[in-house]
Amino acid sequence: MTPTPMSDALFFDTGPLRHFALNGWLGVQCSAIREGQLTVRIVEALADDLISGEYFLPFGPGGFRRWAQEERHIEYE
Known part of the structure; x- marks a missing residue:
């Protein structure tokens, strides 16, 4: 079986850091707010x-x- 190129994509396994790698620090924080694990304050x-x-x-x-609300990462309070 011949490997096929992945149209300029780079893939790597981040294991337990996968969520962080996909969403960045702010994305992780906003997810935690939406899930009730952290508060906006x-x-x-x-x-x-x-x-x-x-x-x-x-x-x-x-x-x-303001940034998180404008970007629709969290709900307006």
């Missing part, structure tokens, strides 16, 4: 701490809730 505080330490996120300090 906790993720807001964590995001602000990361931003203050020069971690890049697609919003500024205090902007997680």
Whole structure:
């Protein structure tokens, strides 16, 4: 059996990190909020701490809730 090329796709098994690899840090946090495992306030505080330490996120300090709602990752409260 001859292997067939996968049209420029790169696949790797991330094992237990698969969810994180597919969704990124923000995706994992938003999923946890939707599932009731985390609150918006906790993720807001964590995001602000990361931003203050020069971690890049697609919003500024205090902007997680608005970003997540506008991107439809979490429901409006």
